[in-house]
Amino acid sequence: MALRCLGVLINKELSGGIARRLISTTASRSNFLKESPNAFLNKNLLNRYTRLKYDPKLVQATYVWIDGTGENVRLKDRVLNKIPEKPEDCPDWQYDGSSTYQAQGGNSDIAIVPRALYKDPFKVGEHDVIVLCDTYKPDGSPCETNHRAAMQSAYEKTKDVEPWFGLEQEYTFLDVDGRPLGWPVNGFPGPQGPYYCAAGAEKVVGRDIVEAHALACLYAGVDFAGTNAEVMPAQWEYQIGPSLGMKAADDLWVSRYILWRIAEEFGVVVTFDPKPMEGNWNGAGGHTNFSTAPMREEGGIKAVEEAIIKLSKEHPKHIKAYDPRGGKDNERRLLGRLETSSIDKFTWGVADRSCSVRIPRGVAKAQKGYLEDRRPSSNMDPYSVCNAILTTCLVD
Helix, strand or coil: HHHHHHHHHHHCCCCCCCHHHHHHHHHHHCCCCCHHHHHCCHHHHHHHHHHHCCCCCCCCHHEEECCCCCCCHHHHHHHECCCCCCCCCCCCEEEEHHCCCCCCCCCCCEEEEEEEEECCCCCCCCCCEEEEEEEECCCCCCCCCHHHHHHHHHHHHHHHCCCCEEEEEEEEEECCCEEEECCCHHHCCCCCCCCCCCCCCCCCCHHHHHHHHHHEEEECCCCCCEEEEECCCCCEEEEEEEEEHHHHHHHHHHHHHHHHHHHHHHCCCCCCCCCCCCCCCCCCCCEEECCCHHHHHCCCCHHHHHHHHHHHHHHHHHHHCCCCCCCCHHHHEEEEECCCEEECCEEEEEEHHHHCCCHHHHHHHCCCEEEECCCCCCCCHEEEEEEHHHHHHCCC
């Protein structure tokens, strides 16, 4: 009798609430990524070609560089006849700058110079590499969006104090229609609160991409430190470093490229826009952690505070350097609320996420460590940000 009653209850539930929820879920999923051609390509077809064997002396090298937007990358492949062990083993190359917002058609060759090597998680060869490059005009001067050259110069002047950077990259998944992934087509999800560092299908979307990205970065040689779901649904964060000198900034650009490539395979869009949704939704930042050898020594809190005082005197300079539009993007994000400081005023404090610069509580307790600059936007150029910090705190 008990089993019979249970069967009746199950039948009623299936014909009622559960069935309605299943229909509702199916209906909403019918629109999920329906306009994304990459989501419907059969990825298994590629496997027949990745099993093909070719001369192991040949290396596929994917050259990656920053284009004229200052926030996107371009890439092209070439086959090398020897295994590169350092960037200098890869030949300089060029590309058509008139197609990347960097040159006119009459004199459009832009030079790319290899600066860092990474193992390629997308190619099958054991020695295939990603070659991170910076860009130069025909007269040999750096392109306007080549901020790496300036950071390299600043680092050479300050490397005796061993500057470390740790970078926090927030980003958002979108459907190809520009709507955050998994958000209702004709409405909004519930208010922020349950999504940060969450688990569960009703709170989290896109974890497959996030975990694939972490594995690919670790394989590539990126100093990948961790990841978490963020405050706004469909928004995530990962961390790079801490790393000495140029490494963290190089790693961030390569990790962005890897994330774009993996999301491309899933048919999902990744945006680093610092305010992808207007209203009472958190923006996305590129919080930058900075430390020097004196800061890491006993009593280093004094060096931390001295650096913060220097930063406080150069607030406009840093706002201009902290997004690719000279501060215009951060005008939408740094509102003095939603875990941000005001763009117009420099503030700092201990464990205060509404400040321009935060001293983490653990640093204050240990009286040594690092500072966190919370002003950089998620689409910042890490070379520009790190160069500004180096020049303000250590050079000027």
